[in-house]
Amino acid sequence: MQITSLENPKIKYLVKLNTSKFRKQEGKFIVEGKHLVDEARRQNVLIEAYSTIEKEDYIFITPAIMKKICNTDTLVTEIGLCKILDKKELSNKLLLLDGVQDPGNMGALMRSAKAFGFDTIILGDGCCDIYNDKVIRSSQGAIFKLNFVSSNLKEFILSHKEYKIYGTNVVNGISLSEVSNDNLIGVVLGNEGNGIKDETFSVIEKNIYIPMDNTESLNVSVAGGIIMYELRG
Amino acid sequence: MQITSLENPKIKYLVKLNTSKFRKQEGKFIVEGKHLVDEARRQNVLIEAYSTIEKEDYIFITPAIMKKICNTDTLVTEIGLCKILDKKELSNKLLLLDGVQDPGNMGALMRSAKAFGFDTIILGDGCCDIYNDKVIRSSQGAIFKLNFVSSNLKEFILSHKEYKIYGTNVVNGISLSEVSNDNLIGVVLGNEGNGIKDETFSVIEKNIYIPMDNTESLNVSVAGGIIMYELRG
Numbered sequence: 001m002q003i004t005s006l007e008n009p010k011i012k013y014l015v016k017l018n019t020s021k022f023r024k025q026e027g028k029f030i031v032e033g034k035h036l037v038d039e040a041r042r043q044n045v046l047i048e049a050y051s052t053i054e055k056e057d058y059i060f061i062t063p064a065i066m067k068k069i070c071n072t073d074t075l076v077t078e079i080g081l082c083k084i085l086d087k088k089e090l091s092n093k094l095l096l097l098d099g100v101q102d103p104g105n106m107g108a109l110m111r112s113a114k115a116f117g118f119d120t121i122i123l124g125d126g127c128c129d130i131y132n133d134k135v136i137r138s139s140q141g142a143i144f145k146l147n148f149v150s151s152n153l154k155e156f157i158l159s160h161k162e163y164k165i166y167g168t169n170v171v172n173g174i175s176l177s178e179v180s181n182d183n184l185i186g187v188v189l190g191n192e193g194n195g196i197k198d199e200t201f202s203v204i205e206k207n208i209y210i211p212m213d214n215t216e217s218l219n220v221s222v223a224g225g226i227i228m229y230e231l232r233g
Numbered sequence: 234m235q236i237t238s239l240e241n242p243k244i245k246y247l248v249k250l251n252t253s254k255f256r257k258q259e260g261k262f263i264v265e266g267k268h269l270v271d272e273a274r275r276q277n278v279l280i281e282a283y284s285t286i287e288k289e290d291y292i293f294i295t296p297a298i299m300k301k302i303c304n305t306d307t308l309v310t311e312i313g314l315c316k317i318l319d320k321k322e323l324s325n326k327l328l329l330l331d332g333v334q335d336p337g338n339m340g341a342l343m344r345s346a347k348a349f350g351f352d353t354i355i356l357g358d359g360c361c362d363i364y365n366d367k368v369i370r371s372s373q374g375a376i377f378k379l380n381f382v383s384s385n386l387k388e389f390i391l392s393h394k395e396y397k398i399y400g401t402n403v404v405n406g407i408s409l410s411e412v413s414n415d416n417l418i419g420v421v422l423g424n425e426g427n428g429i430k431d432e433t434f435s436v437i438e439k440n441i442y443i444p445m446d447n448t449e450s451l452n453v454s455v456a457g458g459i460i461m462y463e464l465r466g
Contacts, residue, residue: 104337108452115449142449210462216348216375219341222458225451229443229459 002060003050006068011061014050014069014081020129027084029131032070036141037080043144045082052077071133084131088147091119093233094163094186098153098196099126100220105192106130107138108221114142116225117233118187121146124153124200126191153188153200160186166208167196168223173209181231189224235293236283239301244294247283247302247314253362260317262364265303269374270313276377278315285310304366317364321380324352326466327396327419331386331429332359333453338425339363340371341454347375349458350466351420354379357386357433359424386421386433393419399441400429401456406442414464422457 003011014030016022023029028047031040040046051058052066063075070076095118100106106128113121128135136143149156157165165186166179188204190196196204210218210226218226236244247263249255256262261280264273273279284291285299296308303309328351333339339361346354361368369376382389390398398419399412421437423429429437443451443459451459 108455111449111451112455115443115445115451117446138452140450210348212348212462212465213350216344217373218344218348218458219371219454221452222341222345222455225455226459226462229445232445 003065004062006065010059011065011069014079017081018069018071018133020132023084023129023131029082029084029136030069030133031080031082031136032078032133033076033137034078036136037078039141039144040080040082045085045144047081047083049078049080082144085144085148087149088120090149090160091117091147091233092184093118093228093231094120094122095224095228096122096124096153096156096165096186096188097127098124098188098200099191099194100189101126101128102192103128103132103134104138105219105221106135107140107143109189109224110135110139110142110146112221112225112228114145116228116231118228119145119147121148122153122156122186123148123150124156125197153197154203157186157200157203165204166206167201167204168209168227169196169201169207170209173207176208176210176227176230179208179231185231187224187227187231189220192220236298237295239298243292244298244301247312250314251302251304251366253365256317256362256364262315262317262369263302263366264313264315264369265311265366266309266370267311269369270311272374272377273313273315276374278318278377280314280316282311282313315377318377318381320382321353323382323393324350324380324466325416325418326351326461326464327353327355328457328461329355329357329386329389329398329419329421330360331357331421331433332424332427333422334359334361335425336361336365336367337371338452338454339368340373340376342422342457343368343372343375343379345454345458345461347378349461349464351461352378352380352466354381355386355389355419356381356383357389358430386430387436390419390433390436398437399439400434400437401442401460402429402434402440403442406440409441409443409460409463412441412464418464420457420460420464422453425453
C-alpha cells in the first residue's frame with residue numbers, strides 16, 4: 001500500500017495523534033524510528049507500520065508526509081501506529097509519580113522501573129502525558145513492557161493498604177540502606193520543582209532518604225533509579 | 234548602574250558569551266535565575282549580576298536586553314556573569330565522561346557527582362560544553378563546586394595509574410555489589426548512543442555492571458548515579 005497525499009484520511013488521523021486528548025480518546029499512539037517500531041511489534045502493540053522506503057509489512061509514505069506526522073528534528077524513515085496497552089494486575093513493586101513533568105525524566109524512570117522490577121507505574125495528577133513522543137523516545141522501549149495506572153495518589157494509597165508506601169521528602173526519613181526490601185512496596189517520587197504534594201504526603205508514613213552530601217540534591221530520575229536499584233524485585 | 238541600550242559594549246559582550254568558543258577564550262560564562270546567581274555569589278565565582286528590577290548590587294537592564302542575553306523560554310529577572318573555575322587537585326573519586334552529549338544528562342551527573350563525593354570530573358573528547366545554559370540549569374549549582382579537567386581519556390588513564398579505573402561496558406564485568414570501594418577510583422561513562430570509545434576501552438581493565446533485568450538498559454545519568462552512590466566517598 002502507498003500513500004502520497006497529505007489529505008489522505010489515514011494521514012490526517014496520524015497527525016491528530018500528536019495531541020494528548022486524541023491519543024486518549026482513540027487509545028492509540030505513534031512511535032518513531034526503527035528501534036521502537038521493531039520493539040512495538042515484538043510486544044504485540046503495533047497496529048500498522050509506515051516507512052518512506054518501500055518494504056514488506058510497511059505502508060509506504062512520502063518524506064513530506066513523514067515530516068507532517070513526526071516530531072523529531074532528525075527525520076526518521078519508519079513510524080508505527082500502536083495501541084495503548086491494557087491494564088494488568090498490580091506488580092509487587094510500584095513506582096508512584098506525583099506530578100513528574102519532564103519527558104526525559106519520565107522516560108528515564110520507565111527504563112529504571114523495568115530494569116529493577118517495578119513493573120507498574122501509578123501516574124498521579126500532574127504527570128506529563130506518557131505517550132508524548134519525547135517520553136517514548138527516552139523510554140527506549142520500556143514503555144511497552146510496563147503497566148500504567150492513572151490515579152490520584154492519595155486515593156490510591158488509601159485504597160492499597162497492603163503496600164508499604166515510601167515517600168522521598170527529606171523530613172521524617174529513614175536511610176535507604178536501612179529500608180527492608182519487603183514484598184509489596186511502593187515508592188513515591190515528587191515533581192521536579194515542588195516535590196511530593198501535601199495531600200499525598202499526608203497519607204505517607206515513612207520517607208526514604210539517600211545517604212549523600214546533604215547540601216546537595218539529585219535529579220528525580222537519578223534518585224528514583226538509586227532507590228529502585230536498592231529495592232529491586 | 235543602569236543599561237538601557239542593546240548597543241552597550243557590556244551587553245554585546247554578554248550576548249557573545251552564548252557561544253562556547255567565546256566562553257573558553259574569555260574564561261567566563263553566564264548563569265540565569267536568582268537561585269544560580271545566589272549560588273555563584275556564595276561560591277565566589279560571580280563577577281557581576283544583572284537584574285530587570287532595580288536593586289542593590291545589581292546592574293539594572295531592561296527586559297528587552299535580558300531577552301537578548303537569555304536562552305530560557307520563561308524570562309528570568311536576574312543573570313550573573315561568572316568566571317570559569319580554576320582547576321584544583323584531583324579528588325580521590327573521579328568521574329570520567331567519554332562523550333556525554335545531552336545537557337540534561339551532563340547536569341544530572343554533576344549533581345550526583347557532588348552529592349556522592351566524586352568532586353573531579355574528567356571531560357573526554359566529544360562531551361557537550363559544560364557552560365552551556367541547559368547544563369548549568371540542570372546542574373542546579375553543582376557546577377560551581379566541582380573540579381573539571383578536559384583530557385583525552387586514554388591519555389588521562391595511562392598517566393594516572395594510581396587510580397583504579399572502571400568502565401561500564403557490558404562485557405568482562407563485575408557486579409557493582411562486588412566492587413571494593415577503594416580510595417582512588419575512577420568510573421568511566423560513555424556516550425548516550427555509542428557507549429565508551431574503543432580507544433578508551435583498550436586501556437580499561439575492568440567493567441562494572443549494575444545487577445538488573447539484562448534485557449533492559451539505563452539512562453547514562455541514572456547508571457552513573459547508581460554507581461557513584463554505591464562507591465561514594
